[in-house]
Amino acid sequence: MNKPVKQHLIDPEICIRCYTCEMTCPIGAIEHDDNNVVVDPDKCNFCMDCIPVCPTGSIDEWRVVDTPYTLDEQYGFEELPEQEDISLEAQPDGDGNEAHDEAIAALLADAHKGAGGKSRAPASATKPTINLYNTGKPARAVVQGNYRLTEAGSDGDVRHIILDLAGLPFPVLEGQSLGIIPPGTDAEGRPHLPRLYSVSSPRDGERPGFNNISLTVKREEDGICSGYVCDLAKGDEVQLTGPFGSTFLMPSDPEAHLLMICTGTGSAPFRGFTMRRQRETPAARDSMTLVFGARSPRDLPYFGPLKKVPDSFLRKEFAFSREDGSPKQYVQDKLREQSDHIATLLARDKLHIYVCGLRAMEAGVDAALSDIAAGVGLSWRGLRDSLREAGQYHVETY
Numbered sequence: 001m002n003k004p005v006k007q008h009l010i011d012p013e014i015c016i017r018c019y020t021c022e023m024t025c026p027i028g029a030i031e032h033d034d035n036n037v038v039v040d041p042d043k044c045n046f047c048m049d050c051i052p053v054c055p056t057g058s059i060d061e062w063r064v065v066d067t068p069y070t071l072d073e074q075y076g077f078e079e080l081p082e083q084e085d086i087s088l089e090a091q092p093d094g095d096g097n098e099a100h101d102e103a104i105a106a107l108l109a110d111a112h113k114g115a116g117g118k119s120r121a122p123a124s125a126t127k128p129t130i131n132l133y134n135t136g137k138p139a140r141a142v143v144q145g146n147y148r149l150t151e152a153g154s155d156g157d158v159r160h161i162i163l164d165l166a167g168l169p170f171p172v173l174e175g176q177s178l179g180i181i182p183p184g185t186d187a188e189g190r191p192h193l194p195r196l197y198s199v200s201s202p203r204d205g206e207r208p209g210f211n212n213i214s215l216t217v218k219r220e221e222d223g224i225c226s227g228y229v230c231d232l233a234k235g236d237e238v239q240l241t242g243p244f245g246s247t248f249l250m251p252s253d254p255e256a257h258l259l260m261i262c263t264g265t266g267s268a269p270f271r272g273f274t275m276r277r278q279r280e281t282p283a284a285r286d287s288m289t290l291v292f293g294a295r296s297p298r299d300l301p302y303f304g305p306l307k308k309v310p311d312s313f314l315r316k317e318f319a320f321s322r323e324d325g326s327p328k329q330y331v332q333d334k335l336r337e338q339s340d341h342i343a344t345l346l347a348r349d350k351l352h353i354y355v356c357g358l359r360a361m362e363a364g365v366d367a368a369l370s371d372i373a374a375g376v377g378l379s380w381r382g383l384r385d386s387l388r389e390a391g392q393y394h395v396e397t398y
Contacts, residue, residue, distance in 0.1 A: 007068045008039045008046065012077050013130060014058035014119060016177050016244035018196040020398075021050035021059050034136035036075050041068035055396045056245065057119050120391035122251035122352060126203075129171045130246055135194065138181055138239035141165050143232045144212055151298035155322075157219040158265060158301045159230045160200070163238065165211045170240070172213060173203050174272035175248040175354075175394075179241035182225040194241045195225035198356070198396075200268035202276035216268035216301055248354065248394045254281045256350045259342070261331055261365055263293040266357025266397075267301055273354075274314055282313075289315045289345065291338075293331040293361070295322040315341070332364035335372065342369070343376045346383065352392045359397040 010021070010030075015037055022030040022037060029043035030050060050059050063069075063083055121128075133139040141163035149158045172178065179194030186192055201214040219230040232238065250258070250273050258277075260270040270290060277287060294300035297320065306316060319334040320326065335342055345351050346369075355365055366380075373380035387393035 004064050004066055005068060006046070007041055007063050007065050008044045009061045009063060009069065009074065009080060010037050010039060011058040011061050011080050012036050013079050013246045014056050016056055016058070016196055017131075017179060017194065017241065018055065018398075019193050020053045020055070024050050024053045031071075033075050034134040035131060036077060038071055038074035040071060055398050056247065119247040119394055120389065121247045121249045122253075122256070122391040124252040124256075125249040125391070126173055126252060128173050128176055128243065128246050128249060130176075130242075130244055132170070132243065133241050135181065135191075135241060138241055139165065139168055139170055141168070141170075141213070141238055141240055143234055143236045143238065145234060146230075146232050149216070149301040154298045155295045156264075156299065157230060158299075159217050159219070160301075161215045161217055161229060161232065162206050163213050163215070163240070165213065167211070170211070170213065170243070171203075172199050172243040174199070174250045174276050175269045176243040176245040178213070178215075178243050180225055180229060181239040181241065182228045184224075192224060196244065197229075198265075198268040199243070200271045202272050202279060204279070208279065216265045216271070218265050247391070248356075248396050250276060251352055253350065254284060254287075256352050257286065257345060257348055258288045259291075259345055259351060259353045260288065261291045261335070261353070261355045261357075261361075263331060263357030263361050264299075265301060267292060269356055269396075270354070271302060274309065278309075278313070285312050286315075287313055289317070289341070291317045291319065291331050291334050293319040293321070293334070293357070296320050297323070330364060331361055332368035335365065335368040339372045339375060342372050346373055346376070346378060351387070353387060353394065355395045355397065357397060362395060362397045 017037060019032065019037065022032060026047065026049055027043055027045060029040045031038060031040065054060065061080060063081070065084065143161065144164040145162040147160045149160050150156060177196045177198050179196050181194045182192045184192060197215045197217055199213055200216045201212070206212045206214040215229070217226055217229045220226040248269065258273060260273065262270055274288060277284060281287070292300065297303050300318065309316070317334050317338055319329045319331050321328045321330055355362065370380035373383060384393055
């Protein structure tokens with residue numbers, strides 16, 4: 001019998017195929033085909049460099065196995081296999097069942113030191129379609145519109161892109177992402193990998209009843225795909241992969257309160273959330289809270305349209321870090337400023353928390369929520385973990 005071993009795996013249902021883990025791995029242990037991203041058990045040395053860069057936690061999956069799953073087996077996964085009962089004859093030290101059980105427990109505990117918890121979809125969320133189109137079989141869409149969202153002279157060029165899919169099925173839910181394949185090849189002559197963008201329209205389309213999708217894209221300096229997308233003209237054809245993501249989803253429960261915390265283009269999924277709820281339950285009150293950070297109002301995507309959404313429907317709190325004549329304020333500062341409201345939300349059974357945007361915001365937001373919870377006698381760590389387990393706490397940062 002083989003000695004039980006720890007194996008690093010990637011959850012194909014949660015993975016959004018951003019390939020960040022593959023690009024980060026220092027020993028080339030992560031690879032991909034048209035469908036899945038996988039870990040080579042013969043190369044992986046458990047250095048954990050890939051864990052913090054994954055925006056979804058899909059990389060933080062482990063199994064203890066008698067025989068590692070091969071690359072071919074992993075490429076065929078549509079979902080992760082359950083942890084198998086390891087044969088008692090395969091004892092690590094030959095000292096009996098107790099020693100065996102302790103060794104397995106130790107392996108699993110050591111294996112799961114990563115992101116600290118698995119993301120789960122809200123219990124009432126619609127089941128998503130994932131990975132319908134891939135690099136070998138991409139979807140094709142036509143650009144219907146390209147509109148600049150930020151003012152001239154702002155910190156960045158942020159665009160609202162509308163893609164028309166005509167009769168091609170592309171079922172996508174609020175909170176999911178899609179990939180865009182930029183044309184051309186990299187320095188080694190290989191086709192460019194898709195870049196991932198959150199969908200910013202609701203499931204029934206940017207325009208209700210039309211098969212179109214919108215994206216929110218910021219032009220990045222030397223960004224191969226962002227420059228390509230931001231320069232697209234009406235009528236241009238683009239190749240898409242996806243949809244991706246099965247946990248950062250909106251609950252279908254109209255009584256759920258959504259606390260949405262974001263920076264910059266991290267607002268994209270929350271635009272979809274807001275539009276979906278406006279169309280589904282337009283008379284809802286005290287339904288959503290948005291805490292949105294940017295350098296200034298002119299750098300904030302959708303600032304004008306957001307101001308038109310009634311405060312009774314969507315409570316809006318803006319944090320500006322470079323506004324003339326005002327002190328710097330970040331989303332965590334705004335959370336603390338609104339601590340009474342946030343504390344009230346933390347006490348709700350049907351609170352759903354979403355954090356999306358720059359990775360640098362994550363620690364500050366977590367610390368602010370911890371302080372607010374402590375102020376009303378709650379343990380944030382315990383509350384956060386229970387919310388995550390219930391599919392009510394979601395983080396996607398990049």
